[in-house]
Amino acid sequence: ARIEKAGHRHFMAKEIHEQPQTLSDVLAAYLDGDRVAPPVDHDFAAADRVVMVACGTANFACSVAKYWFEGLARMPVDVDIASEYRYREGPVSPASTALFVSQSGETADTLAALRYARGKAAAIVSVVNVTTSSIARESDVALPILAGVEVGVASTKAFVNQLAVLLCLAIRAGVQRGVIDSEREAALVAGLRRLPGLMSQAMAIETRCEELASRLAEASDVLFLGRGLMFPMAHEGALKLKEISYIHAEAYASGELKHGPIALVDRTLPVVVLAPTDALFDKTVSNMQEVMAREGQVLLVTDSEGAARASEGVWQTLVMPAIDPLMAPILYAVPAQLLAYHTAVHKGTDVDQPRNLAKSVTVE
Ligand code: G6P
Numbered sequence: 001a002r003i004e005k006a007g008h009r010h011f012m013a014k015e016i017h018e019q020p021q022t023l024s025d026v027l028a029a030y031l032d033g034d035r036v037a038p039p040v041d042h043d044f045a046a047a048d049r050v051v052m053v054a055c056g057t058a059n060f061a062c063s064v065a066k067y068w069f070e071g072l073a074r075m076p077v078d079v080d081i082a083s084e085y086r087y088r089e090g091p092v093s094p095a096s097t098a099l100f101v102s103q104s105g106e107t108a109d110t111l112a113a114l115r116y117a118r119g120k121a122a123a124i125v126s127v128v129n130v131t132t133s134s135i136a137r138e139s140d141v142a143l144p145i146l147a148g149v150e151v152g153v154a155s156t157k158a159f160v161n162q163l164a165v166l167l168c169l170a171i172r173a174g175v176q177r178g179v180i181d182s183e184r185e186a187a188l189v190a191g192l193r194r195l196p197g198l199m200s201q202a203m204a205i206e207t208r209c210e211e212l213a214s215r216l217a218e219a220s221d222v223l224f225l226g227r228g229l230m231f232p233m234a235h236e237g238a239l240k241l242k243e244i245s246y247i248h249a250e251a252y253a254s255g256e257l258k259h260g261p262i263a264l265v266d267r268t269l270p271v272v273v274l275a276p277t278d279a280l281f282d283k284t285v286s287n288m289q290e291v292m293a294r295e296g297q298v299l300l301v302t303d304s305e306g307a308a309r310a311s312e313g314v315w316q317t318l319v320m321p322a323i324d325p326l327m328a329p330i331l332y333a334v335p336a337q338l339l340a341y342h343t344a345v346h347k348g349t350d351v352d353q354p355r356n357l358a359k360s361v362t363v364e
Pocket residue numbers: 055056057058101102103104105106107110153154155357358359360361
């Protein structure tokens with residue numbers, strides 16, 4: 001069937017707004033009652049490590065998942081960019097699980113990396129949107145993200161569903177490895193089931209994002225900061241902005257600010273700080289204050305508790321629904337997308353087909 005924009009101005013807008021539904025669809029396929037039950041089960045108990053390889057947005061999904069697998073399943077995880085991994089001859093053993101994440105399933109570098117790992121006899125697991133793709137076909141286990149066709153070159157709903165599947169796999173691995181008991185699993189599943197509703201609520205920030213876009217559109221550089229799970233999300237926010245608005249954006253771990261990027265801060269620099277109230281919140285806030293002391297324009301993305309604790313002196317605050325910090329990346333994809341989208345619309349760039357980019361890169 002032909003895919004239409006369904007009343008939206010761009011496919012990207014349509015795909016952002018579909019997320020509560022597509023997220024709910026993928027969770028329905030990976031949850032069973034109060035258990036995580038992926039459509040195909042892979043045994044992580046036997047694996048000595050997980051090597052995750054992908055490109056672009058999918059690579060940032062892997063970087064988030066590293067925190068999840070380490071924290072929930074106590075497994076060592078390496079994350080790599082496919083174009084680096086394929087030539088590095090990194091050690092991977094038959095005892096390792098090599099996990100490849102790709103929306104299209106056709107990215108040339110990711111496919112080549114998969115073949116390298118297969119050559120070393122690792123177990124090959126892929127997380128794909130296109131289940132008939134080369135990457136899916138060449139895997140031992142191919143797990144669908146069930147996002148439906150994604151047309152916008154900048155990935156949105158596929159990213160969110162990649163995160164959802166990876167979180168389910170990390171929980172499953174934790175159960176298999178005896179790190180997560182059934183009570184904790186049930187609590188995590190209850191949290192997962194709340195996500196689509198929270199994501200619908202999060203869409204309420206869109207009007208504010210539209211307002212802020214006119215200011216962001218004037219910037220020549222934007223800095224994204226985050227700690228822990230929000231560090232890879234800062235990368236994803238910066239990537240989205242670069243891809244579609246052509247504004248230079250960089251991501252840094254908040255704690256690394258003082259080792260270089262703080263030299264860039266002045267009153268012309270918008271600094272987007274992704275900070276749900278989590279264990280690292282106060283540390284992020286003190287990093288944020290270092291930016292404000294140098295007149296950086298802070299756009300704080302947090303929940304109402306965080307806004308109450310730390311809004312003083314910030315340029316703007318975007319208030320998100322409160323959420324279990326472990327699951328926050330899935331929700332905080334929304335502000336990353338909406339800020340980039342509306343900034344690009346304001347600039348008048350070609351949102352769905354940005355210059356120089358392709359939806360699927362099938363050449364090296
Ligand atoms: C291209 C797209 C990105 C995507 C990346 C990986 O660069 O423009 O949006 O994240 O490829 O694509 P894949 O299909 O492997 O997820």
